[in-house]
Amino acid sequence: MTTAFTVDPWDPSYTAALNAEALAELDATSAQLDLDVELPAAEWRPVTPDPGTAPPDVLLIADGVRRIDARLWTYAPGDADPAQAATAPSNGGSAPTAAMSGNGAFASGNGAFASGNGDFLAGGGGGPMPGIAASCAAGIVRCVPGVAAEPVAVEVSRSLFSASPYATDIVTTAGGYRARRAARSGMDDLVLALQSHLAQLEVDLAIRHRAEAGGDDLLLVDGPLRGRTHLPRTVGYIKTHHTAYLPAPQAATVSRLRPGTRTPIFLMGTSWRRHAWYVRLPAPSGTPWAGVVRCEASADLGLDALIQLADSLTHALPPLAGVDYKDPRAPQNLVPIGGLERLLRHRLGDARLLYRALRAASREERPAPVPVR
Template sequence: MTAAVAEFTVDPWDPGYAAALAVEALAELGPTSAELVLDVERDAADWKPIDPPPGTETPEVLLIADGVRRIDARVWVHDPSSPMPTPGIAASFAAGIVECGPAGASLAAVEVGRALFSASAQTPEVKTPHATYRAERASGPSMDELSLALQRQVTQLEVDLAVRHRSRGDDLLLVDGPLRGRTHLPRTVGYIKTHHAAYLPGPQSSVVSALSPGQRTPVFLMGTSWRRHAWYVRLPVGSAAPWAGIARCEAGAELPADEVVRLADALTLVLPSLAGVDYKDPRAPQNLVPIGGLEKLLRHRLGDPRLLYRALRGAAGS
């Protein structure tokens, strides 16, 4: 009698990155603590993969926004009124927008910012020969609090660019990452390519696994520390790994359900043509081609980290 041989699949993402579906998420495929309303578009018992219906309208212009960040140096802020220095970070960050339309994709806007983040009221502005780091207060001295203050600046920069560069009333803005902090922007969808939690109960989660490329799940409402509409979509992928090619999209909780359904159908049609390819991008297909190109450009715009580090040390007198 021949012993059964265990089968396996290889996750298509480069092992240098976290898996598209984190291991801890696999352990949470049962009920989660997230608030869920599953019958927004269909009854929870009637969930099945959805194909966008014939005649679905797609936006003539899709704007894709993304941001990057980098810590240039860890610093200590010395406050004369305090016996101990306060930790901080000097960071560079940038945001940009790519416009995708009938003529192809083009860069619409790029902006770079730099700041020194610390919980100290004495956080200084730092000027060097190569860059100026403005002073920004963080809510606390821990690395998590400093990182959150930095991420808020990246998000705000993306919002500012989107507000300044949206001149049409029929465009659609896709932001790379959760929609949090940007729910007030009209016609805007968050795009999440890495899953750190599996929010759906088992029966609905199995629908995600059953998606074919170009299909989506029904729209649902979810609430953690904030509420939003969401749905999952599968991009073209050749792997059979769990949730390969799966991305989650988010729209504002205040939007009418029929409007969110139209957004979901439109993006399910548009996204496959923008999917990354594995021989060019280790995070394909979820890392869309315009996002990958924009990230590369933005990181270049941040400047030489060694030069900036030496400049910061020079400004500190060390």
């Protein structure tokens, strides 16, 4: 007998849109839930948006991309020059040397070392500490439903992330990297600092664009609303599901959604509170939760405003859904988001050129430097 199966529409090179373990444990959640916001929990069913509610006249979508241009080491003042240290003869440990232990930890002659989990600790001389030189870009695309979508704001930022108190701005012939402190030296901590900076870049860009445009158009931010709940008329847009927030009976409602319908609105709180609902986009797949996205809105909105917002977005999102022959993350990766991401990656610049410029700057070969921005 032939095995029946369906294929997840997302490209397998990306993280799955739905974590299979979360699907198997839908009763498990640490979030505090209020499922009775719009309908009593026992009466949950797919909600068809009110046909009398129009999609927003203008929808702004904010997104960002990031890239690590180089991993590097920062040195404290007085440490031996790393290039000289690499070629200096052994003299009983007086020159900084580095070796790797079996668990992947580095140890240097001046007392700096790393534990196996990637946390770097410095000895008496401070020692070399790891960092990342990274580029990120944020942008906003303005969508008029049924008419056009165009990018209206883009900003690029290059930064050196390091936990070292001695890290300073890097100037290269291809661009400047502003020094920014990370909480710790592990790679996860450095990437978290990069992601936090990108999120703030998106927020600042959205605030500035709205101020310049003189309007309060609805803003859709790619990702959870965390850290952006203070922005007016703003909704978080979550494409992937790593946590099962709903109990099994209500999660079953998500599985029954048809394209262009949504779940009832509910309130959830973890370390922060927000309203949320799920929407199904058109998807050529029968996999669980195919084409399902989660929307998040401020916990301070009243019920009438929430219902109008949820219905308006449920009308607006399906026509913007990505198509699989153009985007491996369709349909959740909306067409305007995919186009904005391509533009932003282009604006990041040539990774090979930036890497070579960083290598040259590390040797102090810096003709015609470009100022840090």
